[in-house]
C-alpha cells in the first residue's frame with residue numbers, strides 16, 4: 370500500500386533568478402513538470418533576506434501539486450519534463466560577469482534548460498532559460514535533480530545512426546544536418562554515427578550489414594526517396610534476420626522496433642509532413658531528441674510471387690505515375706521538376722484502362738470521408754488496430770488469406786492512388802486523402818475515372834483547399850486492406866510466360882512501330898511508388914499494420930502557443 374506522503378519523488382522549490390528577476394522555480398517529479406513563477410519584490414523579501422536563495426524540499430506534495438494545476442497566471446511558465454531538450458551548466462558570458470550585480474561572486478552558478486516551444490503550424494523551436502543560483506551547491510542540486518528526471522525517460526535515444534543524402538531536394542542535406550541538427554543532438558547528449566551516402570541505395574545496403582544493436586534509432590536526412598531507402602534496408606534486414614520470405618505476398622512480416630527519424634531535405638517530404646505536421650529540420654530533430662514514437666502502416670507490393678517494393682506514402686498509377694516519369698529527366702530542376710511535369714501531364718490528359726479489385730478493411734472505425742483526420746495519439750488508429758489484432762487472433766492467421774468480399778471495378782481511370790497516410794505535403798497541406806490514418810492497418814484507394822480536363826482540374830484544385838476532393842461523380846474512395854490492379858492490355862497480351870511484364874512490353878513496342886501515329890505508348894501508365902517508378906504495371910498491394918515506428922507523434926490537435934507569445938507555455942492539463 371502507498372504511504373500517504375512519499376519522501377520521493379519530492380518537490381524541489383527554490384527562488385532563483387532569470388535575467389536578474391526573482392522566480393519561484395519548482396521541479397515536481399510526481400507530475401513531471403518544471404515551472405517558474407515571477408515573484409513580486411514583497412514576496413521575495415518574505416522568503417529570504419538575501420533575496421536569492423532558498424531551497425525547500427517539500428514533502429507536502431499533494432497540496433502543492435493541486436496549486437500547480439491552477440497556475441496559468443501571467444509570468445508563469447510550466448514545461449513538462451518530457452519536453453525538456455537538455456539541461457547543462459550555463460556558460461557565463463562577459464556581459465553577466467562584468468555587471469555590478471554579479472561582481473561580488475567569483476564564479477556565478479547557473480544552469481540552462483532548453484525546452485520545446487510550440488510555434489505556428491506545428492513548428493517547434495528550442496526555448497532556452499538560464500537560472501542563476503547564489504551557491505554552487507544549489508546549482509549542483511538542481512542540475513542533478515533535472516538530469517535524474519531526464520535520465521528516467523528511457524525512451525530517449527542515446528546513440529543514432531544517421532544517413533545523409535547530399536543530393537536530395539535542393540542538395541542541402543549535409544548543410545542542414547551540420548548547422549541545424551547536429552548541434553541539438555550534441556546538446557541533448559546524443560552520439561551520432563554519420564554516413565554521407567555516396568550512391569543511390571548506399572543506405573539501404575549498409576543497413577543489411579550494420580550492427581543495429583548499437584543504435585537506438587536511424588535517422589535519414591533527405592526526402593521521401595531517402596526515407597524509402599532506409600525503410601527498405603530496415604524492413605529487409607529484419608525479415609532476413611527472422612527468416613521471412615518477402616517474396617511471399619501473404620507473409621506475416623516481422624515488425625521493426627528500432628525507430629526511424631526523418632530530417633526533411635527533399636522535394637516533397639510527404640512522410641515527414643504527414644507524421645509531424647511540417648517539413649522542418651529543427652522540429653524533426655526535436656521530436657527525435659524527445660524520443661517520440663509513432664507506429665506506421667507499410668504497404669508491400671508484389672507482382673505475382675515477386676516482391677517489388679514497400680510503400681508508405683503514395684502508390685499512384687496514371688496521373689502521378691506519369692508526373693514522376695516526366696520529372697525524371699528534369700532532376701536538375703530540383704523540387705520544381707514535379708510542378709513542371711505536373712503541368713505537362715495535366716495538358717496531355719491521359720486515361721488508362723484496367724481492373725481494380727480490393728478487399729475492404731472491415732475492422733476500421735473510420736472512413737475516408739468522415740472528416741476525422743489522424744491526430745497525435747489517434748483514437749481511430751488505436752481502436753482499429755486493436756480490432757484488427759482481435760480479428761487476426763480469432764481467425765487464426767487465415768484472415769490474411771481470406772477470399773471473401775473482393776470488389777472488382779473495371780474501367781477507364783485518370784488516376785488510381787493508394788495511400789496509407791494522408792500524403793499531406795507543402796503542395797497539398799491536407800493531402801491526397803485527408804482522413805487517412807497513420808496506423809490503422811488500412812490504405813485509402815482513390816479511383817479517379819475518366820473525366821474532362823476541366824473536371825480533373827477541379828478535382829486537383831480541391832487538394833489545395835479545405836473542400837472535399839472526393840465530392841465528384843467521377844471520384845471514388847475506399848478504405849482497403851489490399852488491392853490488385855491489372856491493366857487492360859496486360860490481360861490481352863497475358864501469356865504463360867514467367868516474365869509476363871516483359872512480354873507485354875515487347876508486344877506494345879511492336880504495335881507502336883507498326884502504327885507510328887497511334888497512341889499505344891500511352892496504353893499503360895506506370896506506378897509511382899513513393900517517388901520511384903515500378904517496373905511492373907500488374908501489381909498487388911497489401912497493408913501491414915504498424916510495421917515500422919518513427920520518431921514522431923502524429924499531428925497535434927492545436928498548438929498551445931503562437932509566435933506572438935512564444936514564452937508562455939501552458940500546462941498540459
Ligand SMILES: CCCCCCCCCCCCC/C=C/[C@@H](O)[C@H](CO)NC(=O)CCCCCCCCCCCCCCC
Nearest residue numbers: 593637639682683707711712715792796797829832899900
Ligand atoms: C492547380 C494546382 C493543383 C495542385 C494539385 C497538387 C496536388 C499535389 C498532391 C501531392 C501529393 C504528393 C504525394 C506524395 C508523393 C511522394 O511519395 C513522392 C515522392 O516524394 N512525390 C511525388 O511523387 C511528387 C508528386 C508531385 C505532384 C505534383 C502535381 C502537380 C500538379 C500540377 C497540375 C497543374 C495544372 C495546372 C493547370 C492550369
Ligand SMILES: Nc1ncnc2c1ncn2[C@@H]1O[C@H](COP(=O)(O)OP(=O)(O)OP(=O)(O)O)[C@@H](O)[C@H]1O
Nearest residue numbers: 537538566567568591592593594595635636637638
Ligand atoms: N549519394 C547519392 N547519390 C545519388 N543518389 C542518391 C544518393 N543518396 C541517395 N540517393 C537517392 O536519391 C533519391 C532521391 O533522394 P531524396 O528522396 O532525398 O530527394 P528528392 O527525390 O529530391 O525528394 P522527395 O523524395 O521528397 O521527392 C533517393 O531515391 C535515393 O535513393
Ligand SMILES: [Ca+2]
Nearest residue numbers: 666789806811
Ligand atoms: Ca493507414
